[in-house]
Amino acid sequence: MDLRIDGKIALVTGASRGIGRATAQMLAGEGADVVVGFRQDSPGADETVSAIDRLGRYAWPCRMDVTDPDAVEQALSELPEQARRLDMLIHCAGEAPVGSLSELTCAEWNRVVDVNLNGAFHLLHAAQSLLREGGSVVMVASVAAQTGVPHQAHYAAAKAGLVNLTKSAARELAPAIRVNCVAPGMTLTEMGRQTATGLPPDYAKTKLLLQRFAEPEEIARCIVFLASPASSFITGATLDVNGGRYLR
């Protein structure tokens, strides 16, 4: 299938590692140029940029903490002219710390909502005017948005908000821009491996139809599909990519 993203420009937040990096590299492999968003992991972002260079595409590292609306505006305004016309905007940045409802402080709650939900708003708000007509947005939520998660109520609530933000933004930006969401299950990244340490060892075997966790590329493939014109009649949707989590 031709994804028709050759020569298009994407911005991916959270691209210094994990699912965001896999997405950025896959987009470049399909011919897109990529703005590589990161918060602090400059060497990680440089690795993503080098991988994209090797694929013969342009990559621009872009440091921005998505929790800070001014920093997001500033970072976008400093992009080279060529990178300031976006075809695809992908919000992959996220954080998933643990904390029980009785122990979480308000500051901890707010930080997680800030990264996972408010950050998406800051990004949409600042980047909307850069998106070309016919462009698309993909939010990366989580299976947690549907199931809830003990000791991660802040994370699950923020991701549920992101699923709903997707629908509202899809309504508001149609027909010029499509807005969709991918809701991954447990994926083997730094975040996923850390979360998995708190689960029973037989979790994948007993809870997932496919009996294993995802590789980042398996999530990236779905993000790239929804970002690309290959999904031209899909908007406001959330694609569950969780190995059959709901059915077991």
Ligand SMILES: NC(=O)c1ccc[n+]([C@@H]2O[C@H](COP(=O)([O-])OP(=O)(O)OC[C@H]3O[C@@H](n4cnc5c(N)ncnc54)[C@H](OP(=O)(O)O)[C@@H]3O)[C@@H](O)[C@H]2O)c1
């Ligand atoms: N892995 C899973 O099991 C899983 C499951 C469901 C959903 N997800 C979601 O998938 C997305 C990617 O997860 P991942 O597993 O790839 O995570 P990861 O490996 O921990 O990477 C997180 C990325 O987010 C960036 N980031 C964190 N806070 C940020 C902030 N305030 N501003 C800008 N960037 C920020 C990090 O940048 P720096 O490195 O520069 O700090 C990093 O690039 C997240 O939204 C996550 O919630 C993951």
